[in-house]
Amino acid sequence: MKKPVIDVSGVDLTFPTNDGAVQALKNVDLQINKGDFVSFIGPSGCGKTTLLRCIAGLETPTDGQLTVNGLTPTEARKARSYGYVFQAAGLYPWRTIGGNVKLPLEIMRFSKEEQAKRVRKVLELVDLEGFEKKYPWQLSGGMQQRASIARALAFDADILLMDEPFGALDEIVRDHLNEQVLKLWARTEKTIAFVTHSIPEAVYLSTKIVVMSPRPGRITDIIESPLPKERPLEIRDSPEFIEIAHRVRDGLRAGHEG
Amino acid sequence: MKKPVIDVSGVDLTFPTNDGAVQALKNVDLQINKGDFVSFIGPSGCGKTTLLRCIAGLETPTDGQLTVNGLTPTEARKARSYGYVFQAAGLYPWRTIGGNVKLPLEIMRFSKEEQAKRVRKVLELVDLEGFEKKYPWQLSGGMQQRASIARALAFDADILLMDEPFGALDEIVRDHLNEQVLKLWARTEKTIAFVTHSIPEAVYLSTKIVVMSPRPGRITDIIESPLPKERPLEIRDSPEFIEIAHRVRDGLRAGHEG
Amino acid sequence: MRQKDTQFERIAYPVGFGLLVLVLWEIGVHLFNVSPALLPAPSAIGAAIASSAAILWGDWVQTVLKGALNGIWMGSLAGIALALVVDRFVFLKRGLMPVANFFAALPIVGLAPIMVMWFGFDWHSKAAVVAIMVFFPMLVNTLAGLSAADTMQRDLMRTYAAGHVATLMKLRIPAALPFVFTGLKISTTLALIGAIVAEYFGSPIRGMGFRITTEMGRLATDMVWAEIFISALTGTALYGLVALIEKRVTFWHPSHRG
Amino acid sequence: MTFRRSILPILTVVVALVVIWYGAAIKMNSTWTFDQAARAGTSPSLSEVIGDTMQQSRPLLPVPHQVVSELWKTTVEKKITSKRSLVYQGFITLKTTLWGFALGIVIGVGLAAIIVLSRIGRLSLMPWAIISQTIPIVALAPIIVILSNAAGAGTLLVPKAIIAAYLSFFPVMVSMVKGLSSPDHMQLDLLRTYGAGPRAVFWKLRVPASMPYFFASLKVSVAAAFVGAVVGELSTSAIAGLGARMLIGSQFGEPMIMWAALFAAAILAGLLIVTIGGLEQILRRAMGGRPV
Amino acid sequence: ADDVTLQLKWVTQAQFAGYYVALEKGLYEEADLNVTIKPGGPDVAPVQVLLGGGADVMVDWMPSALAARENGAPVVNIAQPFKSSGMMLTCLKESGVTSPEDFAGSTLGVWFYGNEYPFLSWMGKLGIATDGSEGGVNVLKQGFNVDPLLQKQAACISTMTYNEYWQVIDAGISEDELVTFKYEDQGVATLEDGLYVLEDSLEDAEFKDKMARFVKASMDGWTWAAENPEEAAEIVLEYDETGAQTEKHQIRMMGEVAKLIEGSTGALEMADYDRTVESLLSGGSDPVITKTPEGAYTMEITDMAFN
Numbered sequence A, B: 001m002k003k004p005v006i007d008v009s010g011v012d013l014t015f016p017t018n019d020g021a022v023q024a025l026k027n028v029d030l031q032i033n034k035g036d037f038v039s040f041i042g043p044s045g046c047g048k049t050t051l052l053r054c055i056a057g058l059e060t061p062t063d064g065q066l067t068v069n070g071l072t073p074t075e076a077r078k079a080r081s082y083g084y085v086f087q088a089a090g091l092y093p094w095r096t097i098g099g100n101v102k103l104p105l106e107i108m109r110f111s112k113e114e115q116a117k118r119v120r121k122v123l124e125l126v127d128l129e130g131f132e133k134k135y136p137w138q139l140s141g142g143m144q145q146r147a148s149i150a151r152a153l154a155f156d157a158d159i160l161l162m163d164e165p166f167g168a169l170d171e172i173v174r175d176h177l178n179e180q181v182l183k184l185w186a187r188t189e190k191t192i193a194f195v196t197h198s199i200p201e202a203v204y205l206s207t208k209i210v211v212m213s214p215r216p217g218r219i220t221d222i223i224e225s226p227l228p229k230e231r232p233l234e235i236r237d238s239p240e241f242i243e244i245a246h247r248v249r250d251g252l253r254a255g256h257e258g
Numbered sequence C: 001m002r003q004k005d006t007q008f009e010r011i012a013y014p015v016g017f018g019l020l021v022l023v024l025w026e027i028g029v030h031l032f033n034v035s036p037a038l039l040p041a042p043s044a045i046g047a048a049i050a051s052s053a054a055i056l057w058g059d060w061v062q063t064v065l066k067g068a069l070n071g072i073w074m075g076s077l078a079g080i081a082l083a084l085v086v087d088r089f090v091f092l093k094r095g096l097m098p099v100a101n102f103f104a105a106l107p108i109v110g111l112a113p114i115m116v117m118w119f120g121f122d123w124h125s126k127a128a129v130v131a132i133m134v135f136f137p138m139l140v141n142t143l144a145g146l147s148a149a150d151t152m153q154r155d156l157m158r159t160y161a162a163g164h165v166a167t168l169m170k171l172r173i174p175a176a177l178p179f180v181f182t183g184l185k186i187s188t189t190l191a192l193i194g195a196i197v198a199e200y201f202g203s204p205i206r207g208m209g210f211r212i213t214t215e216m217g218r219l220a221t222d223m224v225w226a227e228i229f230i231s232a233l234t235g236t237a238l239y240g241l242v243a244l245i246e247k248r249v250t251f252w253h254p255s256h257r258g
Numbered sequence D: 001m002t003f004r005r006s007i008l009p010i011l012t013v014v015v016a017l018v019v020i021w022y023g024a025a026i027k028m029n030s031t032w033t034f035d036q037a038a039r040a041g042t043s044p045s046l047s048e049v050i051g052d053t054m055q056q057s058r059p060l061l062p063v064p065h066q067v068v069s070e071l072w073k074t075t076v077e078k079k080i081t082s083k084r085s086l087v088y089q090g091f092i093t094l095k096t097t098l099w100g101f102a103l104g105i106v107i108g109v110g111l112a113a114i115i116v117l118s119r120i121g122r123l124s125l126m127p128w129a130i131i132s133q134t135i136p137i138v139a140l141a142p143i144i145v146i147l148s149n150a151a152g153a154g155t156l157l158v159p160k161a162i163i164a165a166y167l168s169f170f171p172v173m174v175s176m177v178k179g180l181s182s183p184d185h186m187q188l189d190l191l192r193t194y195g196a197g198p199r200a201v202f203w204k205l206r207v208p209a210s211m212p213y214f215f216a217s218l219k220v221s222v223a224a225a226f227v228g229a230v231v232g233e234l235s236t237s238a239i240a241g242l243g244a245r246m247l248i249g250s251q252f253g254e255p256m257i258m259w260a261a262l263f264a265a266a267i268l269a270g271l272l273i274v275t276i277g278g279l280e281q282i283l284r285r286a287m288g289g290r291p292v
Numbered sequence E: 001a002d003d004v005t006l007q008l009k010w011v012t013q014a015q016f017a018g019y020y021v022a023l024e025k026g027l028y029e030e031a032d033l034n035v036t037i038k039p040g041g042p043d044v045a046p047v048q049v050l051l052g053g054g055a056d057v058m059v060d061w062m063p064s065a066l067a068a069r070e071n072g073a074p075v076v077n078i079a080q081p082f083k084s085s086g087m088m089l090t091c092l093k094e095s096g097v098t099s100p101e102d103f104a105g106s107t108l109g110v111w112f113y114g115n116e117y118p119f120l121s122w123m124g125k126l127g128i129a130t131d132g133s134e135g136g137v138n139v140l141k142q143g144f145n146v147d148p149l150l151q152k153q154a155a156c157i158s159t160m161t162y163n164e165y166w167q168v169i170d171a172g173i174s175e176d177e178l179v180t181f182k183y184e185d186q187g188v189a190t191l192e193d194g195l196y197v198l199e200d201s202l203e204d205a206e207f208k209d210k211m212a213r214f215v216k217a218s219m220d221g222w223t224w225a226a227e228n229p230e231e232a233a234e235i236v237l238e239y240d241e242t243g244a245q246t247e248k249h250q251i252r253m254m255g256e257v258a259k260l261i262e263g264s265t266g267a268l269e270m271a272d273y274d275r276t277v278e279s280l281l282s283g284g285s286d287p288v289i290t291k292t293p294e295g296a297y298t299m300e301i302t303d304m305a306f307n
Ligand SMILES: Nc1ncnc2c1ncn2[C@@H]1O[C@H](COP(=O)(O)OP(=O)(O)OP(=O)(O)O)[C@@H](O)[C@H]1O
Pocket: A137, A138, A139, A140, A141, A142, A143, A168, B015, B016, B017, B022, B023, B024, B042, B043, B044, B045, B046, B047, B048, B049, B050, B051, B087, B217
């Protein structure tokens, strides 16, 4: 059996607040293998972001075990294993778009030419050629989000953690980027954890769909996708696809009512 | 003939930047009547936000005419005609969620009881009961967005301008809020301008769908919806619905290629 | 994850460090036979404090309670008030700010004799000196703070057609508070220096500055350092008080959430 | 355009101030005029009183044209190499100020960095940095003079610059502690996902985020350095510069010398602050600052 | 040449003309000395500078030197160029003070920072309280100018015959509107500007020799200055780094200072010393010094210098 890249077991997380504690995650168990494309779906506030942050070592679980490549998340983070796309774009206002994308490359000490090459490449990927010299506030919301995706892709991390990366994009761009991500994934064997609110998107992209429910956040269903790795856009009309989508929708609805 | 509430004619807008001028809007013509529900759809960066901001008097067109209720947008803004939901939540970090929602009510000098009543009502509407006393950073992204919707709804403006209000929400909540907005609209005869990236959402909600295309941003198609005012969720499977959706998709695709 | 400092640590470290300094100082003075006229031993300072408590108290009341505190509130209020006025009227801002810069560094040395001439020998002239010293830091910081609110936060207010006062109260002042407190912290320390130095240029025969010069003249350095000690204690307490209030009031600022 | 936008407002404010100033001067100085008249047993007419208030040699508040004429005499009409030239004296003070200011920035930013980056630093340094500012500089000045003399650093520029730095590092430090810790969670987390070390976090995030705080503090800090330089001129045996001129003017019954030096000091400090403001604008633009 | 650093009690002015003249006229150079003169200031304590090694010899008033000595700073008078005291209390006639009996209840301006002792022992002698208690005088620490008198914030202020007094006159108050109390006339004169060194340094024969040459050259400077007041004032102005001193004022000061050094050989006169000590010891309940000082002066240097 393959050893999981990300191994979450019995993770609890409670936030203390001015107004009593909030349990954001409760007894979460999850294994993600190398090369998996895992989507997280669930009502707003159910703990998706929190779980992703735990995996990235940005939040420490109050209880339970979490390893990444056999390391603690913090160690894995220090080993630069993650590319993280935050839910909000979070571009640095004092850097141009190009400068923002270059940021991780500078930190990881890529050579100057390599930096320029990669910046050009990923900006093209997200359709932002020509905006390299603009500042974030000169871009539309969706463009900012694309810039932040480019930033996370620039340095080729083994594990991509994406928190609703396509939330602010229209269907056409979204389809385009979905295809790009799938291509990238197929080509590079990256492990991807992906938060989305779109059921079709989750089904289209994933090998594994994790359905979560809120208060406290826990996993209610894990659906292994039988879809092949090769996925043309038309696959979305196939019966398997529709069936999985149904199952996800049911899971979601249950979470909303529960 | 009804006089339009919002009358846009020949509007141009150019941003000067460090890197040459950017034409965000070009020759935009549009009439929105009282009680219309207008959706704006178009590729990211095509000028939707900019157009909404022009209508709200937050941005001044470089050229063209724009009136709201026969007034200039600035005058209309001063008359408190707008409820605006920004693309990013933009909650004030020093106020609790309740305090943020209460903000416009305080400014508009509602009585204390009225304030409390309305805050309770709109928070319920967006499913945030119990989070009144939390601070923005203690909420998930989607919850923040819902709080900002509640804030815009709290004071009952005649014109609602909503910039991708449901971008960060899952399908179920989204459906729920779509229904709520429709109900509110049907009940109150508000005029609503609504930016979205979701074609089904646009078709489901609108009486009029404005398709835009980028560089420079202009209107490529305006589709009057033949759907009745009463719209159960199932309407989304009707042939009329699917046909309109097709037309919108085609318009969008053309914009992307053009 | 950043470790939080416990209350104990926050007190123990500086106190420990301080005790270390005192012990080394005491040993050093004895070891190198330093003349008490240059530097008294901490034990001698302690003895002076114990034996002259009544004098020290009288000086403290004169300099701190009457001179410095009155100066702080007058200067701070004036600085904040001018910042608000200047911020309201662009014309004044353009006219007054360049001129205000010229009042920035009116040196105490020149100011104090004038203030003594105008306001007499008692604490009034000291308060005036302090007020003038404190004025500029408060003005500059408040102004910087008033422009700290970001564009979206401002636009929100504009959509409410919030008046100048409402925008100030609900947005710009809260956003400015972190800067205002920075100004206050600098002011409290400047104030003590100002009040003490001003006494060099004329004073009744009490007050910390009076005592320092007089005792220095008779080489009673233990008494001089006793005053220095009291001054340091007072300044630190004032600073601590401001910091405490700051923490309470600007709890939402990232530097306190951390 | 620039006239309407910048010159007119300044002119208006200056004119208003000058008018208020004349009024205040006439009012304040008339006490002396009446005293003198009483001593001489005469009763002066209003115009005599007003005339007298504008030409006293020891006024409570000199009128603007007195100050301007004294400034003129001691700047334009004196060779700038002469000790009697305010330009010469101002340069002495300016030199001290700039050295102290530079030293203050280095120390202030350095301490702020240590405080923000290290726990031990934060816990033990911050309180002592605060305490240092509550020690009256005048009490410390003699010790600084003695120590720098003992260290062979001489008694002229060095102790004065140290005194100036002593006052000027603090505003920088306080603001920079705030500024360096102003990045929010998401901005910090982003770098953490890159496995960025503290050094990268510092240079790529904390430093740029702190710039608004930094510049706000520079203006206060340069003023503090200036005050320190002037205090230093009286606390060391290096009696020279604008501060020393103020003292001597006051002591030897030449208040106009004092007032002129005071105004020269204000102008000098004002110019320093304007320069810093200009630098801030340039940097803001370079950092993609959004026009407001 | 031997290095000597002289710390003055106050800023460069004709009060210290002798030293500047000796420096400018090369008298120190002739004595094989390389002299540096450090002006004082409002925050410079000469004794502290001496103790800290910043100077070899200082100009100070005897009351503050003796008080410092009692407080553990062993300074020794090696020469006394000033024979008489220039200190006085100057009062506005309109304040109603005409004699010491009128002091009680009025506000008097006094210099502190070691300059208050002559005043305190005078008041001690008169039996007038200075601590603000009932029936005493209300003491103000006056700044560095005569404003308190002009602004009528004080009935009387401390002035020197050679300096502040003339500023009051210059300000437009005529002599007959003033009442003055010279410490000399009141019989409470204490010795002013003397030269002091640290006791320890006197153990060094070379140092003593150096000081002898220094005192000799300085006294020659004083003699020259007294004879040529205008040139002396010019020299002082040369050395004033602030460029704020005026010729008129310094020439006049030189003239007045010349009166104070009249009759001094440079050597300390025992009668003057005894009178000063007696005055400081007898300061009522709170005398400036509590016991007769020992070793507070030496004749050795002036003996070496002048014999
Ligand atoms: N303040 C500004 N300065 C310069 N350019 C700007 C500014 N605001 C927007 N733009 C440019 O104007 C164009 C339209 O932006 P806008 O925000 O209206 O797009 P949008 O349709 O809302 O996109 P999205 O769906 O991504 O939010 C973009 O190309 C953007 O770069």
